[in-house]
Amino acid sequence: MPQKTQDTPMMKQYQAIKDQYPDAFLFYRIGDFYELFYDDAIKGSQLLELTLTARNKSADDPIPMCGVPHHAAQNYVDILVDKGYKVAICEQMEDPRKAVGMVKRAVIQLVTPGTVMEDKPGQAKENNYLTALYVDQQQFGFAYADLATGEIFVTQFSEFEAVTSEMLSLQTKEVVVPEDLPQQYRQQLDQLDILVSVQADQKPTAEVSFVSQGIDEPITRAVLKTLVLYLVSTQKRALAHLQVAVQYEADQFLRMDHQVKETLELTRSMRTGERQGTLLWLLDKTKTAMGGRLLKQWLDRPLITRREIEARQTRVADFMAHFFERSTLQEALTKVYDLERLAGRVAFGSVNGRDLLQLKGSLAQVPVIKNVLQQMDTKSLRALLPELDEVPEVYDLIDRAIMDDAPISVTDGGVIKAGYNEQLDQYRDAMNNSKQWILNLEAQERKITGIHNLKIGFNKVFGYYIEVTNSNLKLVPKDRFERKQTLTNAERYITPELKEKEQLILEAQEKSTALEYELFTEIREKIKQQIQRLQHLAAIISEIDVLQGFSVIAEEQHYIQPKFVSHQKGIHIENGRHPVVEKVLGPQQYIANDVTMDQTTDVLLITGPNMSGKSTYMRQLALTVVMAQIGSFVPADTCELPIFDQIFTRIGAGDDLISGKSTFMVEMIEANYALAHASNRSLVLFDELGRGTATYDGMALAQAIIEYIHDHIHAKTLFSTHYHELTQLSDTLAKLKNIHVGATEENGKLIFMHKVLPGPADKSYGIHVAKLAGLPDSLLKRADGILQHLEAGSKANTPSKPAATPKIKTPNSTSQTPREQPAAIQETQQPLPEVEPDGQLSLFKEPEVVDSKAEKVLRAIHELDLMSQTPMDTMNLIYKWQRQLKK
Ligand SMILES: Nc1ncnc2c1ncn2[C@@H]1O[C@H](COP(=O)(O)OP(=O)(O)OP(=O)(O)O)[C@@H](O)[C@H]1O
Numbered sequence: 001m002p003q004k005t006q007d008t009p010m011m012k013q014y015q016a017i018k019d020q021y022p023d024a025f026l027f028y029r030i031g032d033f034y035e036l037f038y039d040d041a042i043k044g045s046q047l048l049e050l051t052l053t054a055r056n057k058s059a060d061d062p063i064p065m066c067g068v069p070h071h072a073a074q075n076y077v078d079i080l081v082d083k084g085y086k087v088a089i090c091e092q093m094e095d096p097r098k099a100v101g102m103v104k105r106a107v108i109q110l111v112t113p114g115t116v117m118e119d120k121p122g123q124a125k126e127n128n129y130l131t132a133l134y135v136d137q138q139q140f141g142f143a144y145a146d147l148a149t150g151e152i153f154v155t156q157f158s159e160f161e162a163v164t165s166e167m168l169s170l171q172t173k174e175v176v177v178p179e180d181l182p183q184q185y186r187q188q189l190d191q192l193d194i195l196v197s198v199q200a201d202q203k204p205t206a207e208v209s210f211v212s213q214g215i216d217e218p219i220t221r222a223v224l225k226t227l228v229l230y231l232v233s234t235q236k237r238a239l240a241h242l243q244v245a246v247q248y249e250a251d252q253f254l255r256m257d258h259q260v261k262e263t264l265e266l267t268r269s270m271r272t273g274e275r276q277g278t279l280l281w282l283l284d285k286t287k288t289a290m291g292g293r294l295l296k297q298w299l300d301r302p303l304i305t306r307r308e309i310e311a312r313q314t315r316v317a318d319f320m321a322h323f324f325e326r327s328t329l330q331e332a333l334t335k336v337y338d339l340e341r342l343a344g345r346v347a348f349g350s351v352n353g354r355d356l357l358q359l360k361g362s363l364a365q366v367p368v369i370k371n372v373l374q375q376m377d378t379k380s381l382r383a384l385l386p387e388l389d390e391v392p393e394v395y396d397l398i399d400r401a402i403m404d405d406a407p408i409s410v411t412d413g414g415v416i417k418a419g420y421n422e423q424l425d426q427y428r429d430a431m432n433n434s435k436q437w438i439l440n441l442e443a444q445e446r447k448i449t450g451i452h453n454l455k456i457g458f459n460k461v462f463g464y465y466i467e468v469t470n471s472n473l474k475l476v477p478k479d480r481f482e483r484k485q486t487l488t489n490a491e492r493y494i495t496p497e498l499k500e501k502e503q504l505i506l507e508a509q510e511k512s513t514a515l516e517y518e519l520f521t522e523i524r525e526k527i528k529q530q531i532q533r534l535q536h537l538a539a540i541i542s543e544i545d546v547l548q549g550f551s552v553i554a555e556e557q558h559y560i561q562p563k564f565v566s567h568q569k570g571i572h573i574e575n576g577r578h579p580v581v582e583k584v585l586g587p588q589q590y591i592a593n594d595v596t597m598d599q600t601t602d603v604l605l606i607t608g609p610n611m612s613g614k615s616t617y618m619r620q621l622a623l624t625v626v627m628a629q630i631g632s633f634v635p636a637d638t639c640e641l642p643i644f645d646q647i648f649t650r651i652g653a654g655d656d657l658i659s660g661k662s663t664f665m666v667e668m669i670e671a672n673y674a675l676a677h678a679s680n681r682s683l684v685l686f687d688e689l690g691r692g693t694a695t696y697d698g699m700a701l702a703q704a705i706i707e708y709i710h711d712h713i714h715a716k717t718l719f720s721t722h723y724h725e726l727t728q729l730s731d732t733l734a735k736l737k738n739i740h741v742g743a744t745e746e747n748g749k750l751i752f753m754h755k756v757l758p759g760p761a762d763k764s765y766g767i768h769v770a771k772l773a774g775l776p777d778s779l780l781k782r783a784d785g786i787l788q789h790l791e792a793g794s795k796a797n798t799p800s801k802p803a804a805t806p807k808i809k810t811p812n813s814t815s816q817t818p819r820e821q822p823a824a825i826q827e828t829q830q831p832l833p834e835v836e837p838d839g840q841l842s843l844f845k846e847p848e849v850v851d852s853k854a855e856k857v858l859r860a861i862h863e864l865d866l867m868s869q870t871p872m873d874t875m876n877l878i879y880k881w882q883r884q885l886k887k
Pocket residue numbers: 581585589590591592593608609610611612613614615616617754755
């Protein structure tokens with residue numbers, strides 16, 4: 001009986017290896033190809049658009065197969081990993097020609113989404129983080145690493161939400177967890193669209209102990225071990241570039257959860273997901289990829305220590321003051337390559353001759369950078385000089401050893417300079433002498449034979465040969481020349497002495513390439529010894545780069561150095577601007593605005609028409625705070641700020657469609673999060689909070705939330721609203737001030753002033769905005785009619801001096817006075833209308849007691865301000881009404 005295909009020795013070897021990597025595509029090397037089999041082949045051929053064939057097609061059990069040429073494999077690996085899959089690279093571990101029996105094969109690397117090392121175009125300024133999680137008794141150890149740069153960070157959290165928020169902020173594509181991670185967390189991680197990889201507990205490696213230096217807590221040590229073991233087990237090599245883990249505490253930085261960072265568009269645009277239009281995009285004037293990555297890290301974690309922030313500011317000011325020196329500095333920085341990733345490649349063993357030349361070129365810039373900092377001659381910049389290590393050992397070594405035009409390949413020779421190694425020089429001499437000998441032989445044979453165009457050539461198949469054209473064949477000495485090949489117009493011959501020389505040349509060549517590779521490996525190992533110095537240098541240069549970038553943008557956009565004051569003194573900003581909107585609109589178009597929140601103001605209640613600039617004003621303040629706390633200058637004429645500990649936002653009505661939460665639910669979750677975590681040193685921005693539900697509910701909640709913050713939290717809070725009734729709160733809340741964004745009406749048209757003014761706005765210009773948006777005239781007329789009706793009703797019902805506190809009506813009681821000032825809103829069991837502010841907004845004459853469900857719903861429909869509803873709001877309401885009718 002013929003052997004089944006799957007039982008052949010090779011397929012058995014394949015299966016044994018594949019069993020160890022069930023969750024990865026196995027790229028199985030056969031000769032010049034990597035082959036995929038079975039399901040890998042079926043799925044892989046679709047994902048990679050490859051032809052699906054079969055091994056042993058004609059057998060009873062053909063095995064699905066597809067393959068990629070080895071030299072093009074990287075592209076295919078990248079595609080799969082980019083799509084979130086893992087790829088195990090299985091190589092032939094011995095020369096098939098020399099192998100006895102089956103060629104030995106082994107997986108040399110498992111490439112996963114979190115461990116990609118290759119530089120992808122456009123990604124140089126991005127880190128690729130692998131994260132790890134360890135849970136012990138409701139405490140969460142959390143760590144992350146960038147394998148390309150060797151950076152590792154570790155912390156712990158006491159809430160799982162903080163873990164997921166951090167993962168989302170870091171945009172990790174993969175998280176490593178221990179085998180015994182409780183199922184509940186596993187499920188929640190699975191929902192995040194992040195690949196979850198499991199790492200078995202094993203004996204720690206040397207890397208683990210190196211990375212964990214100075215880390216004492218068992219939980220942070222445990223998570224580091226999980227992380228590093230995974231790196232080592234996937235990469236299968238020593239990772240000398242892994243850096244000692246940096247321990248951080250979330251409260252050592254200005255805390256912003258993932259949602260806040262997204263809302264403020266610090267590094268990713270909400271609309272496009274790209275950099276364009278973000279604060280990072282605006283601020284990034286860095287000249288190196290490392291600087292670009294550092295800036296992003298700073299934006300993720302602004303500082304809260306005044307001394308540290310001011311140290312950065314001082315350097316920015318110093319760079320600003322030295323325009324000419326700065327341009328020399330920038331020129332030098334442009335010539336600095338990605339030292340961090342080069343160091344990574346040295347450790348990884350993937351560095352080539354050109355990389356080393358880049359390393360040398362970068363190191364050559366260090367004296368230039370030092371020189372220019374010296375010229376600037378300020379205390380803060382001088383302090384950097386001793387930190388700028390030129391790593392001369394590495395520079396000299398590369399300078400002595402690596403040819404200036406070294407090729408990319410490290411195995412084909414042509415990498416090592418003459419004079420670096422005596423043996424190599426001898427081989428090269430031998431080769432050169434022999435080549436000269438051959439030239440001499442050519443001249444000599446021409447003379448002896450009288451064939452003036454006799455040539456000695458070389459090709460890979462026949463080696464050296466003597467070529468004679470057909471017209472001279474009669475002159476060939478048949479006794480000495482042995483014919484080897486016939487061409488159309490010539491014959492090729494060899495002679496014994498030519499063969500002998502050829503042997504010598506080829507041997508010397510083979511030996512010299514092998515020796516070159518050996519020398520290159522040695523050089524790499526020597527540089528590896530200096531990796532930590534290179535990494536330190538990279539860190540200092542990155543910092544210089546980011547700070548010089550701040551000086552560039554500050555100069556270009558006319559920013560000023562913010563001053564830090566106590567929380568009591570509060571916020572004083574004159575002519576502040578939204579940095580990104582200003583950049584996009586141009587300085588002439590942007591209307592600058594003041595922000596004043598001194599000891600008498602904790603809450604600014606902002607009213608004004610749609611589109612007038614309320615959320616821009618709020619974002620402007622938040623971005624100014626973030627810029628100030630990363631050490632950048634800020635867009636304003638003068639700026640005094642306290643240092644904030646956290647920023648909370650609820651801006652824009654984004655639905656969390658994935659988790660099926662409605663706008664209102666998301667709003668309430670975010671509001672609750674802010675209320676639970678904010679302190680009197682926090683900044684809270686709520687944009688039209690409460691508008692995701694029925695008017696009364698929303699207004700009631702908005703008021704209660706403002707009161708809560710005002711009375712209990714004392715955080716600096718900006719609250720924009722369309723509920724004009726809320727402006728009356730300034731009568732009862734001592735530290736609440738009304739401001740509004742002005743607009744004027746001219747000939748029935750609305751002119752936005754974008755100017756923030758004291759006091760409440762007097763009118764909602766919704767209908768005008770609707771007109772600008774192009775709604776049909778007939779509809780607008782109808783809306784105008786309803787508005788007039790509403791206003792008439794409102795005037796009729798409004799007491800001459802509007803009461804600050806709305807009255808509350810329940811079906812069982814007529815109007816009653818609320819508990820006490822300023823607690824205005826009380827809970828009631830009735831769904832609608834639970835709360836009604838004195839007659840405002842009311843279109844119809846109120847029945848004292850609403851008794852039928854249908855009437856309640858009808859009335860709610862009448863009262864609904866359709867223009868201020870999103871479709872999702874309306875869906876929510878209809879759902880609620882349906883439920884009421886069914887009750
Ligand atoms: N200070 C300003 N100077 C110039 N233009 C501005 C200014 N503030 C806002 N704008 C422009 O007005 C537009 C609307 O601003 P924004 O979204 O802040 O309004 P809004 O009052 O929050 O609107 P809505 O109530 O509809 O959410 C912005 O896209 C911006 O182009």
